[in-house]
Amino acid sequence: MPVDPVLSVRGLSKRFEGLRALAGIDFDVASGEIFGVIGPNGAGKTTLFSCLVGAVAPTTGTIRFRGERIDGLSNHEIVGRGLVRTHQIVRPFKEMTVEENVSIGEYFGSGSRRRADPERRVAEILELTSLSRRADVLAGTLTIGELKRLEIARALATEPEVLCLDEIMGGLNPAEIVAAMSLVRSVRESGVTVLMIEHHVHAVLGVSDRIMVLNFGERIAEGTPSEVMRHPEVVKAYLGEEIVESA
Amino acid sequence: MKELLAVLVNSLLAAGLYATMSYGLAVIYGVMRIINLAHAGILMLGAYATLTLFNHFHLDPFLSVAVVVPLFFGLGVLFYVAVVRRLPRSGAGPSIESLLLLFGVWLILQNLAYAIWGGDTQSILTSYTMKSVEIAGVRVGVPNLLVFGVSALSLLLLQIVLRGTFLGRAIRAVTQNRDAALISGVNADRISAVAFGIGTAFAAVAGSGLATLFAFTPEFGRSFLLKSFCIIVLAGMESVAGVALGALVLALLESAVGAYTSIPTSFQDALSFTLLVVALVAFPQGLLGLFSRLAARRRAAA
Amino acid sequence: MTGRFRLGRALLLAGAALALLAAAPKVLERGSANDIWNLAFAVALASAWNLLGGFAGQISIGYSAFLGIGAYTTALLALKGVNVWATLPLAALLGALFSIFVGWPTFRLRGPYFTIATIGVSEAVRVFAAGVSFTGGSSGLRMPPGSFDFTRNYLAMVTLAVGVVFLSAWIRGSAFGRALAAIRQDIDAAEALGVNSTKYKLLVHALSAALVAVAGSLFAINFQYISPGSVFDFRLSLSIVLMPIVGGLGTVAGPVLGAILFGYLQIKMLSTPALRDSNLFLYGGLLVAVMLFEPKGLMGVFRRLQRAASRSLPKSVPDAR
Numbered sequence: 001m002p003v004d005p006v007l008s009v010r011g012l013s014k015r016f017e018g019l020r021a022l023a024g025i026d027f028d029v030a031s032g033e034i035f036g037v038i039g040p041n042g043a044g045k046t047t048l049f050s051c052l053v054g055a056v057a058p059t060t061g062t063i064r065f066r067g068e069r070i071d072g073l074s075n076h077e078i079v080g081r082g083l084v085r086t087h088q089i090v091r092p093f094k095e096m097t098v099e100e101n102v103s104i105g106e107y108f109g110s111g112s113r114r115r116a117d118p119e120r121r122v123a124e125i126l127e128l129t130s131l132s133r134r135a136d137v138l139a140g141t142l143t144i145g146e147l148k149r150l151e152i153a154r155a156l157a158t159e160p161e162v163l164c165l166d167e168i169m170g171g172l173n174p175a176e177i178v179a180a181m182s183l184v185r186s187v188r189e190s191g192v193t194v195l196m197i198e199h200h201v202h203a204v205l206g207v208s209d210r211i212m213v214l215n216f217g218e219r220i221a222e223g224t225p226s227e228v229m230r231h232p233e234v235v236k237a238y239l240g241e242e243i244v245e246s247a
Numbered sequence: 248m249k250e251l252l253a254v255l256v257n258s259l260l261a262a263g264l265y266a267t268m269s270y271g272l273a274v275i276y277g278v279m280r281i282i283n284l285a286h287a288g289i290l291m292l293g294a295y296a297t298l299t300l301f302n303h304f305h306l307d308p309f310l311s312v313a314v315v316v317p318l319f320f321g322l323g324v325l326f327y328v329a330v331v332r333r334l335p336r337s338g339a340g341p342s343i344e345s346l347l348l349l350f351g352v353w354l355i356l357q358n359l360a361y362a363i364w365g366g367d368t369q370s371i372l373t374s375y376t377m378k379s380v381e382i383a384g385v386r387v388g389v390p391n392l393l394v395f396g397v398s399a400l401s402l403l404l405l406q407i408v409l410r411g412t413f414l415g416r417a418i419r420a421v422t423q424n425r426d427a428a429l430i431s432g433v434n435a436d437r438i439s440a441v442a443f444g445i446g447t448a449f450a451a452v453a454g455s456g457l458a459t460l461f462a463f464t465p466e467f468g469r470s471f472l473l474k475s476f477c478i479i480v481l482a483g484m485e486s487v488a489g490v491a492l493g494a495l496v497l498a499l500l501e502s503a504v505g506a507y508t509s510i511p512t513s514f515q516d517a518l519s520f521t522l523l524v525v526a527l528v529a530f531p532q533g534l535l536g537l538f539s540r541l542a543a544r545r546r547a548a549a
Numbered sequence: 550m551t552g553r554f555r556l557g558r559a560l561l562l563a564g565a566a567l568a569l570l571a572a573a574p575k576v577l578e579r580g581s582a583n584d585i586w587n588l589a590f591a592v593a594l595a596s597a598w599n600l601l602g603g604f605a606g607q608i609s610i611g612y613s614a615f616l617g618i619g620a621y622t623t624a625l626l627a628l629k630g631v632n633v634w635a636t637l638p639l640a641a642l643l644g645a646l647f648s649i650f651v652g653w654p655t656f657r658l659r660g661p662y663f664t665i666a667t668i669g670v671s672e673a674v675r676v677f678a679a680g681v682s683f684t685g686g687s688s689g690l691r692m693p694p695g696s697f698d699f700t701r702n703y704l705a706m707v708t709l710a711v712g713v714v715f716l717s718a719w720i721r722g723s724a725f726g727r728a729l730a731a732i733r734q735d736i737d738a739a740e741a742l743g744v745n746s747t748k749y750k751l752l753v754h755a756l757s758a759a760l761v762a763v764a765g766s767l768f769a770i771n772f773q774y775i776s777p778g779s780v781f782d783f784r785l786s787l788s789i790v791l792m793p794i795v796g797g798l799g800t801v802a803g804p805v806l807g808a809i810l811f812g813y814l815q816i817k818m819l820s821t822p823a824l825r826d827s828n829l830f831l832y833g834g835l836l837v838a839v840m841l842f843e844p845k846g847l848m849g850v851f852r853r854l855q856r857a858a859s860r861s862l863p864k865s866v867p868d869a870r
Contacts, residue, residue: 055741079743091738093731104731107724108743158743282661333841343608344840346661347794351836354787358829469783473672476665517676520669527666528654 006031006193007052007083007162012061012071014047014217021047023217025061029162034184034194036208036225038201040237043214045197046088049164052195053085054078065162082110085164086151088197094140098131101139101150102157109158122157129153129183144171148180156187163187164195169203181207205229213237249384254506256385258498263398264456265494268471269478270402271449273490276479277422278442281331281342285349286450286475287468288356293319293454294463295364301371308371308459309393315455316448323447326352327440353468360465370462394456401452405445406487418442470516477523497522554722563715570707574700586703586771588812589710590764595792595804596713597760600753602790603799604717604726606733607656607750608664611671612789614651615644615758617678617780619765624690624775625683633692633770634705637763644762645755652754656747659736675781689776692769702771709767713760717801720753729753733799761789787832795835797848806847 005028012025022044029035037045050056052063054075063071070078078084084105093101102125106118126132129149134142139150148168155163165184169177177200184207188194198204204211205225213221213234221231228234268290275283293315300311330352334345378389409415417438420428429435457463457471478497482489497519504518570589574582594616602608619640626636655666679687720726731739732746740746769775788811796807814831843849 053741055737074745075737075740076743076745079741084743085741087738087741091735091741093734093738095734096727096730100727103724104727104739104744105742108728108739108745110743154742282665330837330841343661343664344844346664347608347836348840351833351840354829354833355837356833358827358833361826361829469672473669476669514676514680517673520673520676523669524655524666527662528657 004031005029006066007195008064008067009052010062010064012048012051012063013059014044014051014056015059021217022051022058025214025217025219027212027219027222029193029195031161031193032188032191033209034188034196034207036204036211037195037197037214038199038204038211039214039220042216044217045214046166047217048214049085049166049195049197052078052164053083076108079108079158079160080110082159082161083164084109084155084158084160084162086148086155086166086168088166088170090144090147090151092139092142092147092150095138097136097138098142098146098150098153099126099135102126102131102153105154105157110160125153125156128156128186130179145173145176148172149183152183152187156192160192162193162195164197166197167199168196169198169200177203250506252383253385254499254502256382256387257391258495258502260387260391260395261502262491262495262498263395263402264453264460265474265478265498266491267398267401267449267456268453269475269482269490269494270405270487271446271453272475273479273482274418274422274442274449275446278418279331279439280425281345281349283349283446284346284472285352285356286446287472288353289319289447289450290454290457290471291360291463291465291468292356293451294458294467295360295369296451297455297458298364298369298371301373307373308455309397312397312452312455315451319451320444320448323444324440326447327443331443332436332439357465364465366464368462368464371458373459376459388460390459394459397452397456401449402487402491405449409487414438414441470519473516473523474519477519477526480523480526554718556719559715559718563711567708567711570711571704574703579699582699582703584812584816586706588808589706590768591788591792591808591812592710592805593706593713593764594761594789595796595808596710596717596801597757597764598789599793599798599804600717600720600729600757600760601750603793603803604720604729604733605750605753606729606799607754608660608790609667609754610664610786610790611651611667611674612758612761613781613783613786614671614674615648615761616765616768616785616789617674617775617777618644618647619762620769620775620780621678621684621690621765622762623766623769624692627693627769628690630693633766637766640762640766641759644758644760644765648754648758649751652751656750656754671781671783671786675777675783678781679777684777687777689774689779692773697770697773699771702767706764706767706771709760709764714801714805716760717804721801725749725752730799784828784832791832791835793846795839795846797846797851798844800848803846803848810847 007029009028010026012022013020014022025044025048037048039045047056051058051061051071054070054073054077058071061071062069065078065081065083068081070081070083093104096104099122102122103118106122123132123135126135129152131146131149131153134146139147142150148171152165152168168184169180172180181203184194184196196204196208208225210223211221211225211228212219213228213231215233215237220233220237221228223231271289272283272286275281275286296315296318297308297311300306300314301308306314330348331345334342334348373390375389379386380389380392381387382392409419417428417433418441420431421433421435421438425435453471454468457467461467474497478490478493480493481496482493500522501518570585573585577585594612598609598612622640622643623633623636626639627633651667651670655663655670658666678684684690720729728739728744728749731742731744732749736746765780768780772779792807792811793804794807795810796805797803815828818828818831839846843853845852
């Protein structure tokens with residue numbers, strides 16, 4: 001466990017009408033880390049992100065961001081403090097252009113008050129996410145790869161300190177996956193801490209500093225990629241195949 | 248004590264009618280997630296249809312139910328096939344387009360009534376309209392009793408259909424989980440048509456009943472529509488038992504306010520409107536939904 | 550969302566429109582000036598409603614409440630001797646405050662549920678106004694004599710109308726307008742990017758309500774007599790909603806077009822004896838037709854024609870759009 005973590009979660013549980021999605025999750029994330037979150041379907045990964053950003057209120061537990069408690073705050077308040085996420089199923093504003101979509105994050109995210117030249121920053125982000133050529137296109141007409149990059153661009157525009165990426169590589173071809181991994185690294189280089197939920201296990205293993213594994217709402221392992229891969233519980237949870245292949 | 252009993256008996260009788268009236272709205276919402284504002288127009292047409300049958304064919308309003316039900320069921324199915332089916336469906340939730348469209352239909356129905364029957368206040372006077380009987384020491388109007396009887400009977404028949412027939416089970420399935428029902432082979436289109444027919448028929452029967460109790464004009468229906476909304480929001484919009492419970496709660500509240508306070512009846516409408524807003528905001532899943540959530544939580548903690 | 554808002558150009562257009570409208574009564578007969586007053590009234594209401602209903606996507610069928618609040622505030626204060634024009638700011642303030650009172654609980658509701666709640670609220674207000682004595686009850690109020698000056702009333706109303714349309718255009722091109730559009734399209738995604746949706750909804754609702762209240766005040770000043778039936782009428786709430794829907798929800802020109810079309814149809818119907826009682830057929834028929842065939846209204850029809858026209862023309866340069 002890192003000292004002075006930027007994000008600190010204790011005892012996080014979430015119940016949906018008798019269904020236990022998360023049960024007593026504890027973990028810390030160090031500033032500047034790339035922290036992977038993996039696990040079988042239904043393990044509670046997206047629910048975890050929803051709790052972190054305040055889209056959903058945790059049933060019990062505490063979430064500390066930069067030492068301050070944020071559990072119970074609303075989504076927009078948490079984004080205003082610098083913690084944001086992308087959606088697994090993309091949610092673009094279809095009737096707006098790419099540039100307008102990104103500008104929403106720009107104008108209303110945590111950086112909105114410090115902004116000197118918002119248009120230039122939006123252009124920079126579009127450049128970083130390879131969307132510059134599509135800036136004036138309506139979001140409703142983009143390809144899935146572009147839509148995933150738009151999700152990231154919008155979230156980046158809020159000038160976060162911690163960015164939670166939810167399965168950004170879903171539906172991408174191998175070349176796009178490599179590009180995505182490189183994008184995640186450059187985001188970290190710019191000073192942003194990254195949490196990543198991913199099903200492409202080899203990609204997340206290749207990029208993360210540490211990984212946490214969830215199964216049935218519980219944390220079953222945490223550590224460096226190699227530690228986690230060898231963990232018997234993890235191998236069991238995935239039924240061996242995927243982990244063994246990418247080892 | 249006598250007064251309390253009177254309040255209870257009158258509430259029960261009113262609740263029967265309210266339940267029938269609201270169920271029409273609930274079944275359409277449950278199956279299609281459509282909020283049928285034309286419901287008010289159907290209530291009104293049911294009343295006028297009964298009036299016409301009474302004036303021209305001298306058919307007793309309670310017997311005319313036998314004509315009203317199949318007629319309006321057919322009209323409902325026809326309307327679904329011709330119009331509602333064509334609406335764009337945006338996701339699983341109710342759409343504003345369907346809301347506004349049905350609103351438009353309500354307005355058209357109102358104008359139709361003005362054109363055919365005129366704007367004068369109408370009422371149905373039978374030989375027993377003014378008679379009353381005594382039940383448990385409380386004076387109750389004969390029409391009120393008969394209306395309750397018809398309502399109770401129709402809700403009972405409905406329960407039998409819902410529990411006993413394949414069609415009924417299909418309706419319940421689609422109401423509870425549309426996707427699962429579709430995967431299981433339920434024909435959504437046919438079920439929706441039937442649901443719309445049932446909803447329309449129930450609204451018409453309620454309108455019939457209302458016609459024997461109140462005087463009416465083509466404007467009639469608006470406050471009943473809002474009462475119905477209030478009830479189905481309280482009821483969680485999905486079960487017959489819930490609708491009956493919600494109807495009882497509203498009827499009790501109205502009777503209590505009428506009996507124990509001096510607030511005039513026109514303000515009672517404001518009461519149901521306020522209750523509606525409160526219910527929408529505080530109980531998005533209705534009273535029964537609240538209970539089931541509490542029960543689920545207790546079960547999970549065990 | 551197309552076209553950037555250019556302040557200079559918009560001011561010029563607004564100024565020109567205002568000058569034109571101001572000059573109109575000098576060349577037209579009194580009857581036509583009255584028609585323009587009515588049209589301006591409709592445009593002001595439709596465009597103001599559109600801020601919440603079209604831009605933010607929250608459909609409220611309860612706007613007659615704000616109209617009534619404005620009208621009654623002005624009438625009651627005028628009867629106490631206050632100069633009518635001085636009552637306008639208070640009317641706007643009260644309209645805004647009431648909108649917050651209504652919006653605070655109901656904005657938690659989504660889509661059609663919000664709409665139903667607004668119907669409930671406006672009915673409650675009407676019943677209240679008819680039942681309470683200080684508002685004159687159901688017989689209404691008459692303005693004090695001597696306050697009528699048609700030229701001033703006319704100028705006030707056209708200024709309001711032009712002002713509201715100008716404001717719409719400005720908001721549409723601003724960051725605030727973009728937030729509203731985000732809220733309309735996907736409220737959760739907007740929240741996930743830092744947009745405080747409740748705050749913005751309340752804000753635009755208050756602005757919209759204040760403008761409608763001022764229109765209500767001007768109505769009282771011009772018609773000299775108000776009653777719950779005339780200003781808190783449900784059918785009024787309905788026409789306020791229909792005009793932007795028919796014209797094109799969420800656009801700047803849509804409410805204006807809708808108001809013009811509506812006004813024209815109303816006039817035609819009133820002058821044809823056979824159709825005089827058929828205004829519900831009109832409202833209902835329009836709603837049904839628009840929802841079934843073109844939910845984006847007249848503006849939607851224009852855009853479709855535009856696209857069809859540009860597709861059929863030969864292109865010499867590849868189109869990046």
